[in-house]
Amino acid sequence: MKLKLAILGSGSGSNMQSIVDAIEAHTLDAEIVCVLTDVPDAKILERAARHHLPGRYVSCAPFRTKLDGAAQEETIRLMREAGADTVVLAGFMRIVKPALLAAFPNRVLNIHPALLPAFPGLCSWKQALDYGCRVAGCTVHFVDAGTDSGPIIVQKAVPIEPNDTPETLHARIQVQEHIAYPEALRLLSEGRLHIQGRRVIIR
Ligand code: GRF
Numbered sequence: 001m002k003l004k005l006a007i008l009g010s011g012s013g014s015n016m017q018s019i020v021d022a023i024e025a026h027t028l029d030a031e032i033v034c035v036l037t038d039v040p041d042a043k044i045l046e047r048a049a050r051h052h053l054p055g056r057y058v059s060c061a062p063f064r065t066k067l068d069g070a071a072q073e074e075t076i077r078l079m080r081e082a083g084a085d086t087v088v089l090a091g092f093m094r095i096v097k098p099a100l101l102a103a104f105p106n107r108v109l110n111i112h113p114a115l116l117p118a119f120p121g122l123c124s125w126k127q128a129l130d131y132g133c134r135v136a137g138c139t140v141h142f143v144d145a146g147t148d149s150g151p152i153i154v155q156k157a158v159p160i161e162p163n164d165t166p167e168t169l170h171a172r173i174q175v176q177e178h179i180a181y182p183e184a185l186r187l188l189s190e191g192r193l194h195i196q197g198r199r200v201i202i203r
Pocket of ligand 1: 009010011012013014015016090091092111112113138174177
């Protein structure tokens with residue numbers, strides 16, 4: 001089934017770009033129906049414009065770290081109006097609240113730059129490096145009411161090299177993110193993801 005994606009991002013939008021590229025290469029049956037950001041000058045809006053995708057800034061004031069209240073209602077309204085059936089959090093630096101999850105049940109996905117459940121929260125690649133891990137990675141998961149806690153769809157591991165800095169490690173993780181997100185969305189579009197409790201069964 002062709003997915004109708006709403007993308008929510010706060011930053012550069014490189015994950016959105018990987019999804020755009022997969023759609024344009026016909027390896028992902030999807031359409032991006034809207035791109036929303038909480039940062040007025042986010043680069044993700046430039047990327048959206050370059051691909052003629054409808055992009056828009058939504059002010060999330062007065063909240064700093066969550067999407068709540070009127071801003072969340074407006075976001076839901078815009079996504080519905082655009083005909084979205086799936087919400088893709090792609091570097092969206094806010095916690096979404098239950099109203100959005102209820103509006104798109106089992107249809108909100110996120111990418112996190114760590115092998116969850118290790119290192120939820122911010123700058124996870126740095127957390128992994130500081131901890132002395134030998135392996136880092138990324139996770140695409142369904143979003144639930146917790147933080148980086150929903151059922152896991154795809155994970156990619158990335159070795160940590162002796163000379164890694166937070167920047168080199170994050171860059172290497174992002175290469176895998178750009179493979180993982182289109183892969184997870186492809187599985188969703190093919191109707192192959194089945195949530196059973198905490199687990200996602202791929203058939
Ligand atoms: C990625 O590292 C993602 O895992 C994290 O935020 C970053 C977004 O990067 N959630 P981009 O905006 O997609 O380039």
